[in-house]
Amino acid sequence: MNLERLEKLIGGDRQTVKGCxxxxxxxxxxxxxxxxxxxxxxxQDWTILDLETTDEELNVLRSRGLKPVLIYALHVVHDSRGRFSTGDWVRSSFQQSYDDDGFFLTKNTVYVLLGDGNRQQITARDFLSLQ
Incomplete structure (x- = not known):
């Protein structure tokens, strides 16, 4: 990831979103x-990431009932299955649905987005470099 893209990802081009x-x-x-x-x-401290996709990638996701949207959160408050400890970071799998009350549904998990967060676009390549 180049420094300009990293700066954009961390510090700009995002909108504030209300959560739960x-x-x-x-x-x-x-x-x-x-x-x-x-x-x-x-x-908490979450961002909704809208992945830039090709038409082919988008069609594959749609055929599975998914959208090219993920959650990246810097702070886990509680995980009902104990997969993550309090304070861990987490990224979700692809979105199945999302409601404006802060409930982000993937195939297996509901991510409850506590407080305000952000939403921004990101390339798949840049997203993978966050791991």
Whole structure:
């Protein structure tokens, strides 16, 4: 990743997005009740990443019921399956759905986006370099 792109990724070209305004305990209860068949992960300091894709990549994702959108969070508050420890960072798999109350659904997990976060575009190459 070149330094100009890294600076853009870290410091600019993003919009503020409202997330879930519930406490962590309240959000966990809602996630468990509303999405009982999924595990959930409460996160803070998050960014919704819209991946730039080719038409072919987009068609493959759509055929699987997915969108080229992921979550990158710097702070895990709680993971219902214990996959991540408090304070870990996490990135999701591709989005299945998202509602404006801060619930981001992938095939297996609901990411509860606590507080405000960001949304920005990123190339797949740059995204992979964040790991």
């Amino acid at each position: 305004n519930l406490s962590a305990d309240e959000a966990a209860a809602v996630a468990h009740g509303k999405f009982a068949q999924h595990s959930f992960c409460l996160v």
